[in-house]
Amino acid sequence: MRYLVADRISEISAAVGNDLAKEQFQGFFCAFLQDKESEVRTAACRRLSDFCLLLDAQTIVTHMIPLIKNLQTDQFQYVRQALSENLLPIAPKIGKNATNDHILPIFLALLRDESSDVRLNLFKRIESLNKVIGIENLSQSIIPALTELSQDKNWRIKLSVIQQFPVLAEQLGEAFFNEKLTPICITWLQDNIFTIREEAIVNIKRLVEIFGPQWATRNCISKLTSLHLDSRYLHRMTPLFALSTLASVLPPEEIKKSFVPVL
Secondary structure, eight states, X not given: OHHHHHHHHHHHHHHHOHHHHHHHHHHHHHHHHTOSSHHHHHHHHHTHHHHHTTXXXXXXXXXXXXXXXXXXXXXXXXXXXXXXXXXXXXXXXXXXXXXXXXXXXXXXXXXXXXXXHHHHHHHHTHHHXXXXXXXXXXXXXXXXXXXXXXXXXXXXXXXXXXXXXXXXXXXXXXXXXXXXXXXXXXXXXXXSSHHHHHHHHHHHHHHHHHHOHHHHHHHTHHHHHXXXXXXXXXXXXXXXXXXXXXXXXXXXXXXXXXXXXXX
């Protein structure tokens, strides 16, 4: 019963109205975050950002942040996963100073979590943190974590990281992305797992849509087409797959110049 209420508290709040929910449900929600059952704590963490939208900044800092700090070291991985996915949307609500003092230390601690799923979830909402404190303050922390995740032994984690890169590209900008993350995109083209190589090509297509065809010409086309000389036939097939995927976003001149000789 406690799990069900914790899981539906956002819907209940909408039904009774934000003012009444803020007045009556805050104590309940704080109790859910401290519940003895991990499933209840997980459900409450999944609703954390939604419920905090009902509260003012001072209430969040005074009553919610201390509980969140305890949850960052929760012994159950699923609790930490739910927390990492719903922590960062709180940042715009409480402002830059409070974010630097409270949210950023929790974010940095979760970036060092032993679970790659916990670390990955942070990047799904990184835009919220970027809006408040800026990417310059995050770069030294997120790049090592992203690099580690991009080489994770679990290919599904690696796949999830690739799917986050277009979102990061839009937030980070071309110059920063090229310096820090483009080399990782190229490395994936020679991954041992076919699904990773396939998604790496789709990722490049999305990046071309964001940065433009000139980005591809400057940063990856030559590296991609050079794979036709690779000793492994599976890697020699990568430029062929790339041609069919990238044809719709590259100008005919680039296709004729770079891909036709490879064909």
